[in-house]
Amino acid sequence: MADRYDKLNHNTLMASVGSMSRRWNEDLHVSKPQSIDDFFDVPGADQMIIADELGAAIRQVQILNEAIRSTSYIEPEPLPELVLEAMADQLDGPRPESAKAGLAELTALNDEVYKRLTDLRMADWSKEAHWGSRVISISDLARGVSRVNAERLARATRTLNALL
Numbered sequence: 001m002a003d004r005y006d007k008l009n010h011n012t013l014m015a016s017v018g019s020m021s022r023r024w025n026e027d028l029h030v031s032k033p034q035s036i037d038d039f040f041d042v043p044g045a046d047q048m049i050i051a052d053e054l055g056a057a058i059r060q061v062q063i064l065n066e067a068i069r070s071t072s073y074i075e076p077e078p079l080p081e082l083v084l085e086a087m088a089d090q091l092d093g094p095r096p097e098s099a100k101a102g103l104a105e106l107t108a109l110n111d112e113v114y115k116r117l118t119d120l121r122m123a124d125w126s127k128e129a130h131w132g133s134r135v136i137s138i139s140d141l142a143r144g145v146s147r148v149n150a151e152r153l154a155r156a157t158r159t160l161n162a163l164l
Contacts, residue, residue, distance in 0.1 A: 005146055008146060010139070016146040017145055020145075035099070036160070040099045044162040045162045048156075049159065054096055054103070056092045057149060058106050058109065059091055062109060064141050064145045064148070066080050071137075078129065079129045083141075125138050
């Protein structure tokens with residue numbers, strides 16, 4: 001899964017994760033009299049649907065948030081099921097009821113992840129947990145959060161721009 005996110009250092013990761021709530025809300029803003037809900041479940045030219053991208057982001061960030069939480073323990077717990085797929089942005093998720101509800105849920109999740117990461121000592125970022133034979137650090141999980149948010153937001157933004 002080597003990509004540009006694997007090279008992000010601590011400061012860049014914190015900036016990325018910390019800005020995601022704002023970026024989702026800004027990038028999916030639609031000027032009145034329309035709203036994002038007018039385009040929420042409409043397929044774009046590439047057949048992408050904003051509701052699907054938002055639902056997938058929510059599910060994957062939930063999994064990664066839980067993994068960061070459990071890995072930060074003194075005795076890390078085994079990683080949750082599907083953590084590798086979530087880190088690689090390979091999972092879908094249920095569509096939120098509305099864009100407003102989905103953005104609110106993802107904002108709360110991203111803010112929780114950011115606070116969790118902010119509360120960690122620098123040494124904790126290297127803490128590791130196991131998934132099968134794989135060893136995954138909190139830094140790896142934070143890179144997954146950044147990857148999921150950035151990639152899903154880019155697709156949702158492209159879809160919205162194609163529909164406007």
